[in-house]
Amino acid sequence: MNIQETKIYKNFSWRISLSLLLLLLIPLSLGSYFFFFKKESTSEQQDVPFTKVDRAIISSIAGTDILSLQNMFLDDLRNKRNDANVKAEAYFVMHRYFDNGGNIYELYDFVNTHPELAFLKKAEKIYPQAFKEIKEHSLPTSYSTSGRVAYLSYMGVLNQKNYLDVAGRATVANQFMEMTRSFVDNPTLLSQVKDPVKFKENNIKASLIFANQSKRDVRKIIDGEITTNDILGHSMIVGLNQYASTLRYFKYFGIPFESPKTAEEIFDYSMNNVDILAPELSLFTSLLNASTLLLDKNVADTDIKFALKRIYSLDLSGVRFRPTSLVGKIFNSKNRVEDFITGTTVKEKDYSLYGKRNMIEFARRVPEFKKWLTTNGWSEGDFVLPE
Secondary structure, three states: OOOOOOOOOOOOOOOOOOOOOOOOOOOOOOOOOOOOOOOOOOOOOOOOOOOHHHHHHHHHHHOOOOHHHHHHHHHHHHOOOOOHHHHHHHHHHHOHHHHOOOOHHHHHHHHHOOHHHHHHHHHHHHOHHHHHHHHOOOOOOOOOHHHHHHHHHHHHHHHHOOOOOHHHHHHHHHHHHHHHHHHHOOHHHHHOOOOHHHHHHHHHHHHHHHHHHHHHHHHHHHOOOOOOOOOOHHHHHHHHHHHHHHHHHHHHHOOOOOOOOOHHHHHHHHHHHHHHHOHHHHHHHHHHHHHHHOOOOOOOHHHHHHHHHHHHOOOOOOOOOOOOOHHHHHHHHHHOOOOEOOOOOOEOOOOOOOOHHHHHHHHHHOHHHHHHHHHOOOOHHHHOOOO
């Protein structure tokens, strides 16, 4: 793992300038989705019909058709449109970095081959070194620190130009906190940062900025003032989930933050409405809810069990699923190996959403989840925490 300092001159808040150490090491928490589920919503809302944009988003996430969404976004830019659909398009077009396994060249080529996206080249001034490496083709086509920094730089410019909605802003807020947790809970890793205290402070400050930008919309969604007449169901669920996760990280670190809704209220809403608003996010919502519950050492096992129920209740007999799908990532986590921190003999503890540590802790707390894993290929030896 390479530890780098990243200087961000123009803060994504549009108003405040910050110098940030930016090492985005954990994938955005959407990943690739698992496309089968059973509608069991307790919401009183009526089913929301999928629009052309909805279908394009799902196809882009799955990788079956990325051009439709990209072309919609380009057409909207050419015609100077910037409504709820356009903001959703912007978010999921940029999300290709995570859907394609970390290939930053796909995004870079997309930006640089379409004049409509020339404004995104401003991202290169935020972190020149990352884009220098991209231009020299010295980065891998998988996840890398510089690739992630470049992605986040694009997101910053989109936010500055008002092309992000609550989904994008809440996602960035959550990522800063996930990153902070990854470093703080790996003291050897954190010690390699030039100024660990400043590193943590800058990440928290950036997260607070984006969380503050998100909380008004979160309240309005929960209170019914923002509906699918205003933004896409995908954006609603993504924004709620990422914001609620951010709140749990704030609590974990003891960071004061005034939120109009609690993480519990928000996840309750998401769990009750996801099968209507964005069914392809149903299992992900459960997993993110359960994973962030683990941040609270006093959380009850029954709460984790409830959050995981729609996952461990899946009957996968005879079902084929992609290795990159959510279920595939859960099962394959047994094979994940934690790498040594560069220059040390200490392994970096993997606290990521699909990490083996998460799955083993779920299994320890929820016997039904452990049984589900063993039914689908895990053995007793797989339930051993990494050294």
